[in-house]
Amino acid sequence: MCRICDASRAIEVRETSRRRFLQFTGGIAATLAFAPAAFAKDPKAKDTKPPPKPQNQMSPAAALDRLMKGNARYVEGVSRRHDFKSEREALVGGQNPFASILSCADSRIAPEYAFDSSRGDLFVCRVAGNFANDDTVASLEYGVAVLNSPLILVLGHDSCGAVDATIKSLKDNTTLPGHLPSLVNALAPAVKASADKPGDKLANAIRQNVIDVVARLKSATPILSAAAAEGKIKVVGGIYRLDSGKVELVG
DSSP states (O other), rough: OOOOHHHHHHHHHHHHHHHHHHHHHHHHHHHTHHHHHHOOTTTTTSSSOOOOOOOOOOOOHHOOOOHHHHHHHHTTTTOOOOHHHHHHHHTTTOOOOSSEEEEEEOOOOOOHTTTTOOOOTEEEEETTOOOOHHHHHHHHHHHTTTTOOEEEEEEETTOOOHHHHHHHHHHOOOOOOOOHHHHHHHHHHHHEEETTTSOOOHHHHHHHHHHHHHHHHHTTHHHHHHHHHHHOEEEEEEEOOOOTOOEEEOO
């Protein structure tokens, strides 16, 4: 083949590749632009199969009431007996949790126990310091948009080691080893915002962190903020008391 033909073919291949690339990136942009719509269900479509746990379909207010009643049973030591075998069978085909929990990873905090809940009831995200990064926000978006969870609870707790470590790191101007500085960066705003408040610095920072995370989730666009504005979800905060197991809501 002549050199002119080779050159023409090379130009044609480059132009084809360029067009495909532009089409691909354009498709991505369109998908991102209409992300909320991607989760929306066709109002004319009929669900042929009932949810695995019909009793979990409830309003945000009812979900919060159910959550707190479960905590009351846990505090009193009268938790219900759960039939895990039947629940496993019912949940094979899907899930519809009535609440989503963003909790600290502390081993003393177990949301499923603290709220006397069964399998498939709670959609739980856990990270030291119970802060909201992009991954946890995305997970909670999934819980709301796909699983139809009507409630999000941000759950802090007494004597949080992650918050305490952040206070000490900022005070001493030290850098923690490994990836721990990422926790400090996430929790530092709450520690700084509560630094001048009277009372216990650790307790104040723990409370402030819960308040800040609730605010962030309520304003997280496009999914959570829209659902909150429309009243489809409720976002609240709470603090777990280690001595009693009681969860106190933070207003």
